[in-house]
Amino acid sequence: MVDFNLTRIYELTVILYALSVLLYFMDFLQNNRKANQTAFWLLAIVWVLQTVFLALRMYETGRFPILTLFEGLYFYTWVLVTLSLAINRFLRVDFIVFFANVIGFFIMALHTFLPMQHHSTVQAEQLVSELLIIHITMAILSYGAFSISFVFSILYLVQYKLLKQKKWGKRLLRIEDLSKLDYMSYVLNVVGVPMLLLSLMLGVIWAYIKIPNFHWYDAKVLGSFLVLFVYSIYLYVRVGKGLQGKVIATWNMALFLVLLINFFLFGSLSNFHIWYS
Incomplete structure (x- = not known):
């Protein structure tokens, strides 16, 4: 106990x-x-x-x-x-x-x-199982953050178009102002990137423990690191280069397509990510 x-x-x-x-x-x-x-x-x-x-x-x-x-x-x-x-x-x-x-x-x-430090085999197996749960939970939470960020980018472009065409009306008033939409999209990516990074760290540990022939070139592994890379580039451009507005919103929507490809296509091609298939 x-x-x-x-x-x-x-x-x-x-x-x-x-x-x-x-x-x-x-x-x-x-x-x-x-x-x-x-x-x-x-x-x-x-x-x-x-x-x-x-x-x-x-x-x-x-x-x-x-x-x-x-x-x-x-x-x-x-x-x-x-x-x-x-x-x-x-x-x-x-x-x-x-x-x-x-x-x-x-x-x-x-x-x-790592199970080797635990005296009980049952306890070790339980820890490895819980490691997988934490890995998946954090990955899904990061994907959720990226998804809501994508929605904010869509709303940004819709609002931008309405303002450009000077279509004043209830629809325009019900959508937040452009600066807030841009900022919320950015903040959600700020949350998603480190969460995905930590999830991948835990996932790698789990894979080395549980999968005898774990390969880095597995489609889902490469795809997940690709997602992390492209969203990290987004943050670099957003913070380091100061890029905002329509261009970064459009880019954010394109990044979400990379995420969807990884989630559905690469997941189905993976040798061990059966829970995503």
Whole structure:
């Protein structure tokens, strides 16, 4: 029972870590201080939980827990989180904190879900199964964010056309103004990209655990990374180049077609993504 409760807390730590990375990404793109502060406190909670687990492990083994691969991975993650908190608190180098915690999240997920560290085979299988559920859930949530972003882009182009043609009426009034439609489409992509990135990290871990002959050139794997790449390019152009308006809305609609191709076509061609087929 104790092991089960510790497992649940472990999984909660991974989820809190994922939320912290997501918020740090939002701050990275938007200079959102509120998101940064929330991410900091979530990361602080993660650090407290990690420290408690580290102390329990030291008490259980009677030594400093770094002698095995899995203990080393855990301690490495703890060091990353500790340094991230210190950098965020005292040096204010926020972007380094974001990229460091992307690495830290991957290592912690690897440590949490790899079955070899668990004494119980049943517990290991359950963790691997839950890893798959988290991976799929995060992927679908990211796809949902991209989908609503696509809808905002459609509304933007409809509103743009109505204004261009000077068709004033109830339909025009019921649609939000162009700036808000453009901004909401962008924000949803800001949420979707890091969520998809974290989902792919967990998916890769699951695939290496469960699939004997896992290949990177599987259609769904390549397609998912393609989706991540093209939406990352969108964010780069939107933030780095300052591109807004009709052009970026049209581009966003084209990116959604890439997502649909990946979801339906590449999913059916995949050797192991049977739940998407």
